[in-house]
Amino acid sequence: MSQTIKLTLNIWRQAGPNASGQFQKFHRDAVSKDASFLEALDEINEELIQKGEEPIAFDHDCREGICGMCGMVINGMPHGPRTLTTTCQLHMREFKDGAEVWVEPWRATAFPVIKDLAVDRSAFDQIIQAGGYISINTGSPGDANEIPIPKAVADLSMDAATCIGCGACVAACPNASAMLFTSAKATHLGVLPQGQAERLSRARAMVETMETAGFGGCTNHGECEAACPKGISVDYIARLNRDYLKAVVVSQTT
Amino acid sequence: MATKALALHQTTVGKKAIMAVTGFIMVGFVIAHMLGNMQVYSANPAAALKAYALLLRSFGGGLWVARLVLLGAVVLHAWAAISLVKQNAAARASRYHVKHDAVTSYAAKTMKYGGFVLLFFILYHLAHLTLHIPVGAPAVADEFAVFERMKAGFEVPWISALYILGNIALAMHLYHGVWSMLQSVGLNHRKYNALRKQAAVAVALVVGVGNISIPVAFMAGIVG
Numbered sequence: 001m002s003q004t005i006k007l008t009l010n011i012w013r014q015a016g017p018n019a020s021g022q023f024q025k026f027h028r029d030a031v032s033k034d035a036s037f038l039e040a041l042d043e044i045n046e047e048l049i050q051k052g053e054e055p056i057a058f059d060h061d062c063r064e065g066i067c068g069m070c071g072m073v074i075n076g077m078p079h080g081p082r083t084l085t086t087t088c089q090l091h092m093r094e095f096k097d098g099a100e101v102w103v104e105p106w107r108a109t110a111f112p113v114i115k116d117l118a119v120d121r122s123a124f125d126q127i128i129q130a131g132g133y134i135s136i137n138t139g140s141p142g143d144a145n146e147i148p149i150p151k152a153v154a155d156l157s158m159d160a161a162t163c164i165g166c167g168a169c170v171a172a173c174p175n176a177s178a179m180l181f182t183s184a185k186a187t188h189l190g191v192l193p194q195g196q197a198e199r200l201s202r203a204r205a206m207v208e209t210m211e212t213a214g215f216g217g218c219t220n221h222g223e224c225e226a227a228c229p230k231g232i233s234v235d236y237i238a239r240l241n242r243d244y245l246k247a248v249v250v251s252q253t254t
Numbered sequence: 255m256a257t258k259a260l261a262l263h264q265t266t267v268g269k270k271a272i273m274a275v276t277g278f279i280m281v282g283f284v285i286a287h288m289l290g291n292m293q294v295y296s297a298n299p300a301a302a303l304k305a306y307a308l309l310l311r312s313f314g315g316g317l318w319v320a321r322l323v324l325l326g327a328v329v330l331h332a333w334a335a336i337s338l339v340k341q342n343a344a345a346r347a348s349r350y351h352v353k354h355d356a357v358t359s360y361a362a363k364t365m366k367y368g369g370f371v372l373l374f375f376i377l378y379h380l381a382h383l384t385l386h387i388p389v390g391a392p393a394v395a396d397e398f399a400v401f402e403r404m405k406a407g408f409e410v411p412w413i414s415a416l417y418i419l420g421n422i423a424l425a426m427h428l429y430h431g432v433w434s435m436l437q438s439v440g441l442n443h444r445k446y447n448a449l450r451k452q453a454a455v456a457v458a459l460v461v462g463v464g465n466i467s468i469p470v471a472f473m474a475g476i477v478g
């Protein structure tokens with residue numbers, strides 16, 4: 001059995017945020033099935049550098065599925081065809097021999113392209129700055145397990161905390177909405193006892209920051225949940241909707 | 255946490271809540287309206303519908319309150335829809351060359367177009383059967399001759415076709431809208447999440463089939 005495949009890769013090239021981009025075609029005769037998608041791009045880049053051409057810019061860091069840097073849309077799917085998998089963890093054996101592959105950056109007004117496949121996700125940082133924290137006094141750390149947290153609550157919080165902030169939800173959403181990300185971050189803190197005091201003000205501040213950053217609204221398509229490499233559920237979106245509405249409509253403190 | 259002062263109607267989450275509440279009012283109305291319409295299948299439909307029309311009129315001010323609530327719901331719903339459609343389009347200004355849909359439905363993707371079909375249909379329907387402007391149908395003089403006016407309209411094939419198309423659009427809108435409105439106001443729970451989608455299918459089917467049967471029945475000569 002052959003250990004390599006032939007592929008035609010169409011990769012988005014864009015010189016800068018305001019430049020107009022286009023696809024560049026790469027015919028690859030022998031791509032190892034065991035290579036990761038990023039390794040396949042690395043090989044192309046080595047050849048480009050040897051020829052004295054500009055390598056393809058793409059983000060990556062951990063290459064083990066936890067940092068959330070390696071976002072790109074492959075054949076119309078954020079992080080490619082395999083569910084619950086980041087691009088760095090995607091192997092070339094997922095593609096058929098002779099296949100044509102289209103690679104594009106996350107497309108969202110709130111995530112401007114820096115170059116080629118690399119986008120600026122600092123809009124996510126703004127949302128975190130608005131409420132992705134719990135206010136406590138620093139000093140010597142409290143005792144572990146000082147505040148008992150029921151298992152169901154801890155699980156809910158931890159499931160939300162698996163969000164790696166990669167932006168696949170925004171990329172997949174027909175409206176480039178950031179509701180899945182925002183709701184995961186708000187829930188992660190909002191269900192814990194330590195996060196209760198600021199729960200409603202957090203929901204409100206994070207939603208308002210998300211609004212002004214240029215994301216769209218949620219129309220309940222569910223594409224975000226399907227694209228999320230960590231399987232974050234749209235149930236969190238309903239929870240954020242609930243907390244936001246409480247904050248704006250009935251709360252005495254927000 | 256410093257909060258910027260955005261009011262409910264200035265955020266997408268708030269606008270969706272407005273759409274959900276106004277949508278809920280309209281869903282209640284279309285279910286009740288469809289059930290009222292079923293009187294065309296009673297033994298003496300002309301008398302039954304006339305009595306029904308007179309009954310509604312006897313509520314006087316109450317009828318006007320209901321009409322104003324419905325009108326307000328349509329206006330707010332359409333306002334929020336236009337505002338969200340614009341913001342959502344601006345958020346994805348640059349489009350994908352290849353885009354694969356994983357789970358969304360045709361109904362969900364066409365809410366905005368279906369909504370405008372509904373707006374047009376609602377205007378036509380109000381002109382035809384509420385304001386008695388006989389757009390394309392023979393005029394019926396008696397204000398309370400509801401059945402006769404329906405018959406005169408539905409015997410014109412394009413008018414029947416318009417009602418059928420309008421109600422297909424309505425059923426599709428309900429198929430996505432009924433569960434979506436619950437999600438938008440945060441009504442979800444693992445125990446009944448599946449039920450939300452089943453309820454949406456049921457409402458869409460019952461309202462759609464019930465209403466569409468009426469022009470079909472007139473054209474087929476089953477009633478009339």
Ligand code: HEM
Pocket residue numbers: 218219220270271273274275276277278280281284328331332335336339362365366368369370372373376427430431432434435436438439
């Ligand atoms: C006046 C014309 C109408 C327009 C322009 C319109 C448009 C829309 C749009 C664009 C959405 C948002 C879809 C999304 O976010 O995915 C929506 C949602 C909805 N619509 Fe309409 N629609 C109209 C009439 C109606 C009618 C007559 C009903 C009920 C009988 C209705 C019930 C709903 C419901 C329940 C929702 C879901 C709300 C939510 O997701 O929170 N709409 N509509």
Ligand code: FES
Pocket residue numbers: 059060061062063064065066067068069070086087088089
């Ligand atoms: S490079 Fe870190 S998640 Fe892919």
